[in-house]
Amino acid sequence: MHEEMSADLWNSAVRVLETNWTGHHMVPSRRLYPHQWSWDAAFIAIGLAYANPGRAWRDLRSLFEAQWADGRVPHIVFDPATAEEDYFPGPAFWDVPGRGSTGIVQPPMHAVAAWEVYRHAAAHGADSALQARIELEWLYPRLVAQQDYLTGSRNLGGAGLACIVHPWESGLDNSPGWDAALAGVPADPDLLSTYRRRDLANADAAHRPTDLDYSRYVGLVLNYRAEGYSDEGLLSRHTFAVECPAFNAILGTAELALAQIAGELGRAAEATTHRERAHRITAAIAERLWDPRTRTFHCRDLRTDRLSPLHCVSGLLPLMLPDLAADQVEAVLGQARSARFGLPEQTGLPAPSYDRTAPEFDTLRYWRGPVWINVNWLLRRGLLVHGFRDEAEDLRTAMVRLVHRNGHFEYFHPATGEGLGAPTFSWTAALSLDLLA
Ligand code: 9WN
Structure with missing residues (x-):
């Protein structure tokens, strides 16, 4: 990789992160997403570990200060300085006591992020190392509570996996993986006429979820909100409950990061517990989300107890788990290399969010085809x-080349590489720093 290209990309990434810093947290992008998002904060911290670890810790702290008493880390922490009408659905709609957050979660990437920021801290000097130790001590019990919530209250299927109760919880909002489960969610076309979709003021409608999707998204929030976001008996009174392979692969990876953190903090017994929990999560993913016919992972709809037959990029992510059985590892690699996802050796581009060969593959619409840097x-x-x-290095090079050519976009056209969505998107910039380091 040319040094000049690396320096350009590094500098532009740092500029994006400067622009999106509010003084106490990072926004994903200034106009489209004017609050703090949960898994964004984790990816952002991974990049800030190189450029500004103090801000990485500040951002994670801002997020965890909004953690609920039951351990859930909300998917959005609302900025009180931002007007209600600047994002839909905003704080009044969520109606959470204290009004500072939503009531749903996102994939728990934060233990991985905390470990990454900690591990790089000493490179910034002794003060940075000292601060990292203090921040890690502060975060550790909160990260454990986050995992306990997900493997406890959200173990709706009873097998030890976390269940998501809203597509927004996956972070892969309109992924085709949810289509079958969403078909069972009542869509009230009149519901949306009472709200205004702010996202359409800042993005092309053809690149975003549809109004039908949004009417279901809104209905699901209203249903969860009606019982104060309680998870008690949720399966019997909620119309969307899914076990996602990506969410749960991240859950297992988080336990492994917690094992490293616990070890570093001198809590050897807890480290062992975290490793055992990671092992159990891996086994449950292998048992419940693997389809021997397609030889890959799919999401399970708990209401019908069926696996989605579709191939989404989420089905490749259990590869992050070191204990995954060798035959499953080989099969997932085969999927990643196949015409469905075509690792860079075939396309020169990173993997799309959805199966290129499927009829629903949509080159523009958000999580239904475009390339995303975080996944x-x-x-x-x-x-x-x-x-x-070799495959990892090809993928790294493809990501770096894509962002360098097209900019720090939110997502990219899976055939041309053209940038789509928000143009100065924080996690694209942050992860570029990590890919260059
Ligand atoms: C809803 C902020 C978030 C990401 C998600 C992405 C998108 C929100 C939206 O933006 O979701 O949470 O308004 O579409 O799908 O992954 O965290 O960047």
């Missing part, structure tokens, strides 16, 4: 975990 970053991590160094 490719996770996929690369999986390749490295299992020693596929």
Whole structure:
């Protein structure tokens, strides 16, 4: 890779992160997403570990200060300085006591992020190392509470996996993986006429979820909100409950990061517990989300107890788990290399969010085809975990080239590489720093 290209990309990434810093947290992008998002904060911290670890800790602290008493880390922490009408659905709609957050979660990437920021802290000097130790001590019990919530209250299927109760919880909002489960969610077309979709003021409607999707998204929030976001007996009174392979692969990876953190903090017994929990999560994913016919992972709809037959990029992410059985590892790698996802050796591009060969593949619409840097970053991590160094390096190069040519966009056209969505998107910039380091 040319040094000049690396320097350009590094500098532009740092500029994006400067622009999106509010003084006490990072926004994903200034106009489209004017609050703090949960898994964004984790990816952002992974990049800030190189450029500004103080801000990485500040951002994670801002998020965890909004953690609920039951351990859930909300998917959005609302900025009180931002007007209600600047994002839909805003704080009044969620109606959470204290009004500072939503009531749903996102994938628990934060233990991985905390470990990454900690591990790089000493490179910034003794003060940075000292601060990292203090921050890690502060975060550790909160990260454990987050995992306990997900493997406890959200173990709706009873097998030890976390269940998501809203597509927004996956972070892969309109992924085709949810289509079958969403078909059972009542869609009230009149519901949306009472709200205004702010996202359409800042993005092309053809690139975003549809109004039908949004009417279901809104209905699901209203249903969860009606009982104060309680998880008690949720399966019997909620119309969307899914076990996602990506969410749960991140859940297992988080336990492994917690094991490293606990070890570092001198809590050896807890480290062992975290490793055992990671092992159990891996076994449950292998048992419940693997389809021997397609030889890959799919999401399970708990209301019908069926696996989705579709191939989404989420099905590749259990590769991040080191204990995954060798035959499953080989099969997932085969999927990643196939025409469905075509690792860079075929296309020169990172993996798309959805199966290129499927009729629903949509080159523009959000999580239904476009390339996203965060999931490719996770996929690369999986390749490295299992020693596929050449594929991991090709994927890294493809990501760097894509962002350098097109800019720090939110997502990218899976055939042309054109940037789509928000143009100065924080996690694209942050993960670029990590990919260059
Ligand atoms: C809803 C902020 C978030 C990401 C998600 C992405 C998108 C929100 C939206 O933006 O979701 O949470 O308004 O579409 O799908 O992964 O965290 O960047």
